[in-house]
Amino acid sequence: MITYTLDADPADAQARRSARARDAAMLRRAGYAVLAVCLAAFAGGPARAADVIKGSQTYVKHCAACHGPAGVSVMPGAPHLARGERMMQSDLALLASLKAGKNAMPAYFGILTDREILDVIAYSRTLR
Numbered sequence: 001m002i003t004y005t006l007d008a009d010p011a012d013a014q015a016r017r018s019a020r021a022r023d024a025a026m027l028r029r030a031g032y033a034v035l036a037v038c039l040a041a042f043a044g045g046p047a048r049a050a051d052v053i054k055g056s057q058t059y060v061k062h063c064a065a066c067h068g069p070a071g072v073s074v075m076p077g078a079p080h081l082a083r084g085e086r087m088m089q090s091d092l093a094l095l096a097s098l099k100a101g102k103n104a105m106p107a108y109f110g111i112l113t114d115r116e117i118l119d120v121i122a123y124s125r126t127l128r
């Protein structure tokens with residue numbers, strides 16, 4: 001059933017119209033917020049492939065001093081990544097080692113994000 005209301009006072013009608021416009025704007029904003037959250041979830045999701053270019057930049061900055069610019073270790077005790085030493089482990093196992101640190105190797109938790117570490121691991125796997 002459709003009901004019609006008579007607006008005795010034009011100011012009432014105006015108030016109702018602006019209230020409806022406000023509600024619509026609020027719904028739109030809520031919609032955008034939901035959309036933004038969904039997009040963020042996809043963008044940061046675990047499905048993204050590792051970025052070896054970013055990984056190489058992180059490597060130069062954080063790893064080369066010990067593991068060598070080309071993965072040939074320049075520090076006693078640091079594995080030669082270019083020979084694949086210690087690399088026969090899953091990305092997640094290496095992620096855990098790098099976050100926690102290992103003996104002379106510093107812990108990267110709080111210094112590099114998981115994403116950055118996974119990128120640098122992917123880059124390390126390309127060293128020959």
Ligand code: HEC
Nearest residue numbers: 062063066077078079086094097102103104105106120124
């Ligand atoms: C201060 C020197 C140093 C720096 C900087 C360093 N490492 Fe290491 N890294 C080591 C040493 C030493 C070991 C061997 C640790 C052990 O097992 O005693 C090691 C071990 C590793 C391993 C083997 C881990 C395992 O579980 O056996 C990997 C992979 C690795 N480093 C990668 C990296 C990457 C990638 C970076 C940069 C984000 C990095 N390292 C930075 C010294 C370093």
